[in-house]
Amino acid sequence: MARVGVFICHCGENIGRTVDCPAVAQAAAQMPGVVTGVDYKYMCSDPGQQMIKQAIKDKKLTGVVVAACSPRMHEPTFRRAAAEAGLNPFLLEMANLREHCSWVHEDRPQATRKAIDLVRVMVEKVKRNGELHPISVPVEPTALVIGGGIAGIQAALDIANGGKKVILVEKSPSLGGHMARLSETFPTLDCSQCILTPRMVEVAAHPNVTLMTYSEVTKVDGFIGSFEVTIRQKARYVDPATCTGCGACYQKCPVKKIPSEFDAALGPRTAIYTPFPQAVPNKPVIDAEHCLMLTKGKCGVCAKVCPTGAIKYDDTDTEVKVKVGAIVVATGFELWDHSAYGEYGGGRLKDVIDGFQFERLASASGPTVGEIRRPSDGQVPQTVVFIQCCGSRDASKGVPYCSKICCMYTAKHTILYRHKVHDGRAVVFYMDVRAGGKGYDEFVRRAIETDGAEYIRGRVSRIYRRTDGKLIVKGADTLAGVPVTIEADLVVLADAIVPRAGADTVAQMLGIAYDTNRFYSEAHPKLRPVETATAGIFLAGACQAPKDIPDSVAQASAAAAKVLGLFSQPELEREPIVARVNEASCVHCRACIETCPYRAIEDFDIKDRQGNLIRTVARVNEGLCQGCGTCVAVCRSNSIDLDGFTDEQVLAEIATLE
Amino acid sequence: MTKTAQSTLAEKVRQATDVDVAECYQCGKCTAGCPMTRYMDLTPSQVMRLVQVGDEAAVRRLLGCRTIWSCAGCLTCTQRCPKDLDPAAVMDVLREMANREGTVPHDLKRVLKFHKAFLKNVEYAGRMSEVPLTSLYKMTSGDFFSDVMLAPAMFLRGKLPLVPRVIPGRKEVRRIFKACRHREDEP
């Protein structure tokens, strides 16, 4: 005979405001099999948990229903409490009265009625719960890090220094990501390359790190502890083993006019190239789209000049499969394409550039070796207009959110410009200056007070190019209440930060959630900021939201800590939600075996003592079964059931709704 | 949840235009793009702001301002508003209110008079004709001598038909004017 205890949580005001908790507790107490129904202000608090533990002992409960917030929030908390009181944790269920009821309904009677229904559903279920015992699965103590920007590098280094193996996969030919392209960094103005390149070398040389550049993850199977990952290594056409990185090949390559990705199309590169001089690995690749040998079959200069014969025109993509226990996603961001802004020239005006292009102009390693010269005619601009929130906070043409870092890098740009062009005018159009961060506001004030940047509060409505080459910028000064027109030589747009193209397909491949802006979703906005809702997959850097370098590095280290924690034991416990076959009734139709997405169901021969085959049935491999229950639904002889979600349990839940 | 407007004025504006001024974050793009600002005493973004404020002083400033009468209705503000608001429509509502309250600045009465002359003309004939319109406008506005030089030239080019255009259905048009005017007086 079941003895169920029901505990209704007010969650302070969150549930109590719209749901009559005492009434729900009373109604629950009347339900068949329920021996106690009580309500309390904060069930998750220590006294609340004590109340549950006490009741389990005193009332000899065989099942517990906690009606509170979403189980995604506190199920582990309450199940731990139950276990401490000697009750099998899987005999505790939660009814979701907050997210699914009090927060989404206003009418008190209706909400209360629904709350009672939700409790009844769980009472009927828990009465049919059986004791379950966690399944332990082995953990493969190797981590996969996707993305070789500063976040990926940091995560990889921390994990490697923690003594675990790391596979670091980078799509482009070199590590470094966006940070390698920056001139100097706010708020300290230290040189980006100087602080980054040592890290790039360190991670590449680390004994625990396997570096795979020019490679992409194409398939991810499995689950926490043992993911099976397929990685495609793009053909480099250069044998990294024999190449010495002498550079003879790209000095001689006849195809010289390809816009350099690294220089944001402000400079050219050759068909065989290393993205930038400090690239890691410092070995060139051939861009198959532009190489004459690979497209037209004639040229072959690089092969001729290569002293070590490292050029391999017949190179092909290769695939490798690896097994990892955890994954850190650090795929980063890119800039929103401002060609959607027709009023700013729709991307057709040469001297209207984006933030990265300005970084390259200001960078000593850039196409102008650090001199600010405008793209159209190479002149040094005497007036530069910087426009913030270009595409950000613009639900109409751009993205609705604030891109967070633009205020700071724009201030940095004005300082860099004024340091390089002393008599130049730096004008900034802004809506708000958001400089929350250590030394950030001081930095912006410095730009204005010391380095003489002119800040004008208002958006720009239009930019056009006069025949004399001046860019006419029509803005507003909303503080003075007047329109402002500025004749500029160069305009820098602080384009919105958006996730990498294809971020959504990567998310689908990994089975992690992403928000409406395609940024990856953390498991909990406050308490689990680096985990995803998918166990074993963690987030680092701007793929989760716009972030500056310190934030990205911090999150990367946090993700690394999570991975190291996961790797600290050889095995991990998994929820024992697995399917079971009733071998007596199984007719071996193999429907389950064919549908199982994990190939977790196998043929099993039942033999007699002499070893003669009696018959063959289906049998579930606990280690592989993930508990989706698809097999149960397809079983024609009703011979499979799913622990925790048995037909009996679900049908009982349905029955309560009558 | 039902939104509550920031002010009674804001509420009136929302009912007439579906524009919820609470959504305006004062970026100033409307002001930046407006071709008429030099003839305005409030910038378009200030107009939006004052509708947000909506207190007595704000209403007084709005209904008495030159801006609403200087709006050319070119829709540049509306086209470029990052919040998909419609400042041009807000101007329309405010003009209508100002006209009802009789708070039009003296030297801009001629804009109002032009609109009124235009509508009188249409109410009478169902269509607008240059001659009655201009004469009526000039009489009411007292602005007699502007453009007198254009008239003969227009006439010569056959652009100034002296016979006013009148349509059969003008009675019906008058009734429509009456019906709308009646609504206009509704509180």
Place this chain on the structure above:
Amino acid sequence: MTTIGYYPGCSLHGTGRELDMSIRALAEVAGADLKEIEDWNCCGASAAHSLNHDLAVALPYRTLALAEEQGLTEVLAPCAACFSRLKGTAVRLSRSPDLAAKMQGITERPYKGTVRILSIIEFVNRLLKEGLAGKLTAPLGGLKVAPYYGCLLARGKDIVEGDDAEQPTAMEAALAAAGCAVVPWNFAVECCGGGFSMSMTDAVVDLSHAILADAEEAGAQAIVTGCPMCHSNLDMRQQTINAAGLGPHDLPIVYLSEIMGLAAGLEPERLGLNRHFVDAMRVAERSA
């Protein structure tokens, strides 16, 4: 031979006369039958929506209802202002049954919403597709033109369809077909002062001057427009602008329909080119 309803609008019998003439002539060569809506009334222009928002909808509503009653499914409104008012009303009616009901009450006329309003640009492009292209026997020999859309042929969400409001291109194909060279310029969608021609002449003078100046700067030999209001401000007012000491300007302002008419070999007088304030006959000389 397609039948298209025709809503000339008030100004096409007066200030915009050559637009009316060229439209009718062009339709004739293209073999399209323009059927003027009987008893149509003024759309109310900017006056109505400045003073009475019910009237601003009721006036176009009556015309739409008449067109429907007279079995017209498509109506050409060459005047940009009329187009904007009529189509704007049609769009709002389709969105709000309440408004439709209210208007039916005011006008005592039913309207089911079956009428589609065409702008002059849509009309011309339509004719090109339906055979006009083959009849352009007298191209304009690379005449440099600045296509001017102004406000109402470029802006208005859901009113102007299938073009970029900031960098419109809807006229370019037609102009190219007519043998014109489109010059890139900056003021294609700037406002000319519109309805303020009489009541705020100084504003119109300033704005129109800036437009003329940019077109000249860009090397245009003519500005091509589809709006009678813009036309009178740029053409009729050009002397006023010069008199004000701006300029001097001497730039022909021609309607898209006039250009197409010339390219189709129609004589300039029939298109009304002789009725312009700034001599436009020189444009005609370009067509061979």
Place this chain on the structure above:
Amino acid sequence: MTQTQPKPVEGTGAFDPRIVAFVCNWCTYAGADLAGTSRLQYAPNVRIIKLPCTGRIDPLFILKAFEGGADAVLVSGCHPGDCHYTSGNYHARRRWTLFRGLLELTGIGPERLHFSWVSAAEGQKFADLINDVTEKVRQAGPFEPANPARRRPWK
């Protein structure tokens, strides 16, 4: 029990449909959570039954729900390709196409059986979905099975 009887919505005289929703734990249940944390209001007519995956749903569950007096059933899980179990929702979908037809025979119209994909990120979509389904079912009226005997009355 009285609390669960269908009763007119306050104000209107319309009947208050009862909708049973079978949702997967990873996408739609989380989506419903997000609707909650975003405080999106929706009709209180739905009762969620959580399953690991839509692939777990046995057609029997749906029949039982109708037999039990539901006016409509909603099945919602992960978008194609997003399934936490890689392919469970495909199996589910394949079954539905078959099952829908069969339901017709039993007199259960398509307006009473709804399928939708709601991801963990789509709180708004979940709220809209519930309101939409509730409205459709309200239009359709209470579910009267072809053979009333098969339907047990509300307790």
